[in-house]
Amino acid sequence: MELLKISAKSSSNMVAGAIAGITRENKEVELQAIGAGSVNQAMKAIAVARVFLKEEEIDIACIPGFTEITVGEELRTAMKFTIIRI
Helix, strand or coil, rough: CEEEEECCCCCCCHHHHHHHHHHHHHCCCCEEEHHHHHHHHHHHHHHHHHHHHHHHCCEEEEEEEEEEEEEEEEEEEEEEEEEEEC
16 A cells, blocks of 8 residues: 655645556555645545546545554654545
């Protein structure tokens, strides 16, 4: 599974392109986001990726969840979005 870490400054179109590319290879991708801004960019990217893939008759689903990650020496809770091809 591929892992993409999303920040509030991530370009949703660039992330969408990465999601689409990984999905075309029949691989799953997980997005990790901490904070409202990064979650917003992740969700926009998922929506745009669906548009990119629609022309190829490929659809994706998003499974949201939580994960704990270490940032520096601090343990943080992040949103995770597992993207699968359906």
